[in-house]
Amino acid sequence: MGVGRQARHRRRTALTAAAVACLLSAGYAASGSASAAAPPPQPPPQLTRAKVDDAVGKLDGIVQNGMKKTGVPGVAVVVVYKDRVVYLKGFGERHVGQSASVDPDTVFELASLSKPLSSTVVAGVVGSKAITWDDPVAGHLPGFALKDPWVTEHVTYADLFSHRSGLPDHAGDLLEDLGYDRTYILDHLRYEPLTPFRASYAYTNYGVTAAGQAAANVKDTTWEKLAEDTLYGPAGMNSTSSRFADYDKAEDKAVTHVKAADGTWQAKYVRDADAQSPAGGASSTARDMGTWIRLQLANGKLDGRQIIAAAPLERTHLPEIVAQPPRAPAGRAGFYGLGWNVSYDDQGRLRLSHSGAFELGANTNVTMLPGEQLGIAVLTNGAPVGLADSVALDFFDTAQYGKPTADWLTLVDQVYQQQEAQGRSPTDYTKTPRNAAAARSDDAYTGTYDNDFYGPLTVTAGQDGLTMRVGPKHMAFRLTHFDGDTFSFRTVGENATGLSGVTFKVDAESGGSSGDTASKVTVEAWDQDGLGTFTRR
DSSP, X not given: OOOOOOOOOOOOOOOSOOOOOOOOOOOBOTTSOBOOOXXXXXXXXXXXXXXXXXXXXXHHHHHHHHHHHHOOOEEEEEEEETTXXXXXXXXXXXXXXXXXXXXXXXXXXXXXXXXXXXXXXHHHHHHTTSOOTTSBSGGGSTTOOOSSHHHHHHOBHHHHHTTOSSOOTTTTHHHHHTTOOHHHHHHTGGGSOOOOXXXXXXXXHHHHHHHHHHXXXXXXXXXXXXXXXXXXXXXXXXXXXXXXXXXXXOSSBOOOXXXXXXXXXXXXXXXXXXXXXXXXXXXXXXXXXXXHHHHHHTTTEETTEESSOHHXXXXXTSOOEEEEOOSSTTOOOEEEOXXXXXXXXXXXXXXXXXXXXXXXXXXXXXXXXGGGTEEEEEEESSOOSSHHHHHHHHHHHHHHHSSOSSOHHHHHHHHHHXXXXXXXXSSOTTSOOTTOOOOOOGGGTOEEEEOTTTOOEEEEXXXXXXXXXXXXXXEEEEOEEEETTEEEEEOOSTTOOSEEEEEEEEOGGGOSOTTOOEEEEEEGGGOTTSOOEEEEO
């Protein structure tokens, strides 16, 4: 039985809806000539301090209710309003079953909330005149190439930070799951197929990582040191880092948790995202997130000091590409800027947001209404079940309308569940077909198979059957026979999708005897972009 191509497991964290910008009609003076006055950069503020105070006063209940419904062990929240931190609190446990409590200085892994942090860092590099957002990255990233030479020469920092390079969704992530490092992954993006350049949106961690690494190269430093020197240090964000080791050694840290089959939360995995640090490898506290939100809402200033130049930072807040086309003629489109989801709400106000989601145990959200000088960050130490996003959505609804307008927790959780289901194989490998064909002898499959993208794959036979090994650490996967020349294995890592298929190809002219030898093998879970076939040496 052959294996159907498995759908890509999309880990998109751009969950906040975007809207079409309002078209403002020009006014006319009494003489009938067109007014020269430009429209304001933001609609007039609509939230009063009393409304914000009311929403802040209800936050404890919003968080506690969400934790009760989901069981997520720990949460930290910060709210900034008019350059002041007006709410800063931790809830629950850093490690399930242990007594240490979450507080405003507990360090959480941020996952993809790292992206707007990183665009802030690169805005700082742009502000130093070392680069512009529209510079090509190839000249700053030795060996960097995409499949199309023209795109390689022209793809810019802005293209990569806005996911419009043409790289496929989550390109390179599966290499990280197999243990490859940043250098290897960036060097192998050249094998990924491309969609139309600057005309298609696909969320790519390693596109952002390539841009971040190129900016670091320009400044002759590492990405981790660049982030520290450009943003974290000058802003006094002393508990924020883009190194996993710094998170790991923190005494006051929230470990990651996943939900077990029985509904309990377990501290089962460790998520080291150093390979994609600009896209997903930062860690921080609610207190430091409040500092960063203040800087964002003050156009790069903090306590009167210009930490990040205003103009390149403002560029990160502008729409660069449609990320979510409208579902109806009068519907709203969602946009992506430079590391930000960019949308416009019912009142025509700019809304900036980003979520972070590690299936191995973290979920975060930041949302800002710059015109209201209001922002919130929500950090959690549980795999995505909608809690971080729903707290932010409930808070802004409460500030605007006095109460949430929808059951956001259920709705967002459904989005995450749908994304999870998209990656699973359409074949149920737990059920052997009724008339399954027998496998050939082990030596028909054993040997080494090559692949330019994934590297060599070796199949060996032992007392427990066949095992395939791949990656720099020779990660081992036990193969279970399914039907004929098709086996199954259990995927692992951040992009794990349960059981997936492994199909060996035996040339038809071999005659079907037990001595036939497979010439190729295709791994279903790794073949979403047509790169999952390995050829025998």
